[in-house]
Amino acid sequence: MLVDSHCHLNFPELLANLPAIKQSMQDNQVGHALCISVTLPDFPQVLALAEQNENFYASVGVHPDYEDIQEPTVDELIKLANHPKVIAIGETGLDYFRLTGDLEWQRTRFRTHIRAAIATGKPLVIHTRNSPEDTLRIMREENAQQVGGVMHCFTESLDVALEAITLGFYISFSGIITFKNAHTIKEVAKHVPLNRILVETDSPYLAPTPYRGKTNQPSYVKHVAEEVANLRGISFDELAAATTENFFRLFKHAKH
Ligand SMILES: [Zn+2]
Ligand SMILES: [Zn+2]
Secondary structure, three states: OEEEEEEOOOOHHHHOOHHHHHHHHHHOOEEEEEEOOOOOOOHHHHHHHHHHOOOEEEEEOOOOOOOOOOOOOHHHHHHHOOOOOEEEEEEEEEEOOOOOOOOHHHHHHHHHHHHHHHHHOOOEEEEEEOOHHHHHHHHHHOOHHHOOEEEOOOOOOHHHHHHHHHOOEEEEEOHHHHOOOOHHHHHHHHHOOHHHEEEOOOEOOOOOOOOOOOOOOHHHHHHHHHHHHHHHOOOHHHHHHHHHHHHHHHOOOOOO
16 A cells, blocks of 8 residues: 655646546555645645545645745644644745745745644645755754654755754655656665655656656556665565555554
8 A cells, every 4th residue: 555645636637536536546556645735725625635535634834836825823824733634734845946036935934834843743744946955954943853744755865865864854755756867866765764765746746657747646656656666676565565654654643
């Protein structure tokens, strides 16, 4: 059994096909999925998915790519996270690729999420793009190691991965790892400890080979897992068992 540790099933292109998506998960032995919130107005729909489907969980948070939207406070996040199906805070973090200029608001928003995660004991789902130094610095300054979490859709260097692991974090690989030119990430996947690896789709984005360019879905996490297993020279079953165990160790509020 596999877990898709990061997907956006409330996005219209996936929500419209939910019965087929769930069937495909079952057919491909993808047992669970963590539905990730990106804005506060989005959150009720994400939570509804988790409430209506026993094998779905939810996170609550505001993504760093959304400027000029309702800014969350620590108290708000704590309140919204107070639900048995909300198992994580995020996705949060920094993105210096999609947005430029004065991004102090991103850093402030990131700190807000870390504080809420520590207060609730629910781990962080961290998005970091072109911003590894600031991401790690803020994690350290805010004591993110008190709660831990996952560096999702990891695309940074092995050094950054190992530093995050030192802070108690897990490294999650997406479909990018199946792309031919993804040399750095393939190296990271070979060298990080097996007990710190998660797999995800980040669907509807980033469909793995052989579906590259198409709409992604949770069952395709199988292809991510296959690639990571091949890179490490271990069996698919060993990788699947380890990543699933890792998921439920990290997200200890997830009942299964
Ligand atoms: Zn992300
Ligand atoms: Zn995402």
